[in-house]
Amino acid sequence: MSRSVALLICLVGGLTMLVSPFLPMATGWANDVTDWFNILAAMAFVLGGGSLLKVQLMRLSARGPGWGYSAVTLLAFVVTLWVGLGKVGVVADPSAPTVAWSGKPDDEGSAFWWIYLYVMTPITSTLFAVLAFYVASAAFRAFRAKNLEATLLLATAFVILLGRTFAGVVLTGWLPDWASGLRLENLAVTIMDVFNTAGNRAIIIGIALGVASTGIRLMLGLDRSYLGGDA
Amino acid sequence: MVLGADASFLNPDKLLLLVVLAATCACIVASMMAARAGRVPKIRRIAGLEAVEEAVGRATEMGRPILFVPGIQDMDNPMTVAGITVLSRVAGTAAQYDATLDVPVSRSLVMQAARESVQAAALQAGQPDWYDPERIRYITDEQFGYAAYAAGAMARDKPAACFYMGCFFAESLILAENGNAVGAIQIAGTAETAQLPFFVASCDYTLIGEEFFAASAYLSGAPDQLGTLRGQDIAKALIALALAAGVAMATIEAFSPATVTDPAAEVAP
Numbered sequence: 001m002s003r004s005v006a007l008l009i010c011l012v013g014g015l016t017m018l019v020s021p022f023l024p025m026a027t028g029w030a031n032d033v034t035d036w037f038n039i040l041a042a043m044a045f046v047l048g049g050g051s052l053l054k055v056q057l058m059r060l061s062a063r064g065p066g067w068g069y070s071a072v073t074l075l076a077f078v079v080t081l082w083v084g085l086g087k088v089g090v091v092a093d094p095s096a097p098t099v100a101w102s103g104k105p106d107d108e109g110s111a112f113w114w115i116y117l118y119v120m121t122p123i124t125s126t127l128f129a130v131l132a133f134y135v136a137s138a139a140f141r142a143f144r145a146k147n148l149e150a151t152l153l154l155a156t157a158f159v160i161l162l163g164r165t166f167a168g169v170v171l172t173g174w175l176p177d178w179a180s181g182l183r184l185e186n187l188a189v190t191i192m193d194v195f196n197t198a199g200n201r202a203i204i205i206g207i208a209l210g211v212a213s214t215g216i217r218l219m220l221g222l223d224r225s226y227l228g229g230d231a
Numbered sequence: 232m233v234l235g236a237d238a239s240f241l242n243p244d245k246l247l248l249l250v251v252l253a254a255t256c257a258c259i260v261a262s263m264m265a266a267r268a269g270r271v272p273k274i275r276r277i278a279g280l281e282a283v284e285e286a287v288g289r290a291t292e293m294g295r296p297i298l299f300v301p302g303i304q305d306m307d308n309p310m311t312v313a314g315i316t317v318l319s320r321v322a323g324t325a326a327q328y329d330a331t332l333d334v335p336v337s338r339s340l341v342m343q344a345a346r347e348s349v350q351a352a353a354l355q356a357g358q359p360d361w362y363d364p365e366r367i368r369y370i371t372d373e374q375f376g377y378a379a380y381a382a383g384a385m386a387r388d389k390p391a392a393c394f395y396m397g398c399f400f401a402e403s404l405i406l407a408e409n410g411n412a413v414g415a416i417q418i419a420g421t422a423e424t425a426q427l428p429f430f431v432a433s434c435d436y437t438l439i440g441e442e443f444f445a446a447s448a449y450l451s452g453a454p455d456q457l458g459t460l461r462g463q464d465i466a467k468a469l470i471a472l473a474l475a476a477g478v479a480m481a482t483i484e485a486f487s488p489a490t491v492t493d494p495a496a497e498v499a500p
Contacts, residue, residue: 044342052368055365127378138407223316225320226316
């Protein structure tokens with residue numbers, strides 16, 4: 001019974017989203033479906049938070065390897081929750097200056113804002129910066145000229161890398177105007193605009209068809225594995 | 232909702248898209264019905280999906296866990312749904328082999344869906360005791376926080392097999408390179424075209440775009456699901472024909488006398 005209801009919700013929600021771009025009268029329905037999903041996701045966050053707390057508390061009580069990390073996670077969770085819900089350091093909104101909690105929790109100057117700006121942002125930026133090294137190590141493996149395809153990939157990568165830097169202009173800037181298409185910066189643009197775009201579009205068309213096919217399988221209930229039931 | 236007198240029933244700007252969508256859906260449904268009637272299509276071998284059993288078997292032999300990452304988006308993303316369907320197949324195989332499966336997730340709804348899916352897979356495999364809900368746990372919605380956890384888990388637990396199936400952004404390379412560093416066999420699948428090169432460079436097998444969406448049907452082996460894949464191919468052939476016709480017409484138009492103007496005629500009197 002519960003599975004049938006879930007399938008019915010999937011069918012109705014899917015059909016609503018499907019027809020909304022074509023029927024002006026259905027635009028509001030699609031917004032309603034999106035709102036319902038957001039409400040559901042917000043309610044599910046309680047489950048997620050509960051799972052996080054449970055797992056970390058179990059690790060902390062077991063005193064297994066790395067229990068200190070669990071302590072840090074729990075401390076960060078509780079402090080951020082308290083700071084955000086309690087609106088610590090929030091300045092009252094000018095429209096209601098006598099009401100202490102009238103400001104937003106993430107307004108400039110609040111403790112929540114401070115945590116985001118001085119803790120979250122630097123950590124996130126650090127992890128993002130590490131990507132440069134991962135790109136280098138992945139490129140080192142990918143660009144080994146083992147066969148014809150890998151050699152072509154290597155040559156193309158060289159053209160793009162040089163063409164996107166000033167080195168490309170220095171190396172091939174002497175070419176006359178009638179051969180300007182062979183300048184590295186122009187070759188890089190051609191590769192990106194023609195070959196890369198063509199390949200990308202082919203993949204995107206395949207993806208669009210895959211999404212359509214998956215959508216039909218889900219709406220018709222052919223594929224129920226995401227509900228915990230087999231096809 | 233009240234429909235105004237001047238409002239049109241159909242959006243005229245999207246009529247062509249509606250026709251293309253209707254034709255695509257018709258191809259898929261017709262192929263599905265044909266497969267149900269006995270005309271089951273032959274599907275080419277997808278190496279990445281054939282390797283699922285090999286990866287799970289390897290993890291079992293080595294006594295190390297399997298890590299499954301279902302992307303960082305919620306259940307309203309088709310890639311996440313496709314990832315969860317692959318998870319159910321991986322979980323079924325892992326349950327049969329009694330291998331450890333870890334599924335860290337970045338969305339609460341995905342955690343619930345993954346738990347349902349894995350529990351059902353364990354039941355179908357005849358191993359209900361194998362299912363442990365604590366192994367499918369919520370980490371954080373924050374992109375790099377999640378990536379940091381997954382990278383740390385790989386360094387600590389050294390999984391023998393890593394699956395990345397879902398929607399990924401910049402964290403894709405952090406995950407795949409860390410998996411590579413611990414020597415795990417890695418299988419990835421996504422429709423995020425910007426992340427595909429990273430997975431191809433760092434993983435043993437990558438399901439590219441439509442292969443990823445075909446995974447569920449391929450692994451199920453159900454005739455009607457396989458039929459939808461043939462419908463996809465028919466629609467793709469029709470789109471290719473339309474593209475070729477469009478290119479030909481545009482080329483003819485570019486060289487037609489009406490388009491090619493005489494430079495002398497443009498000289499001002």
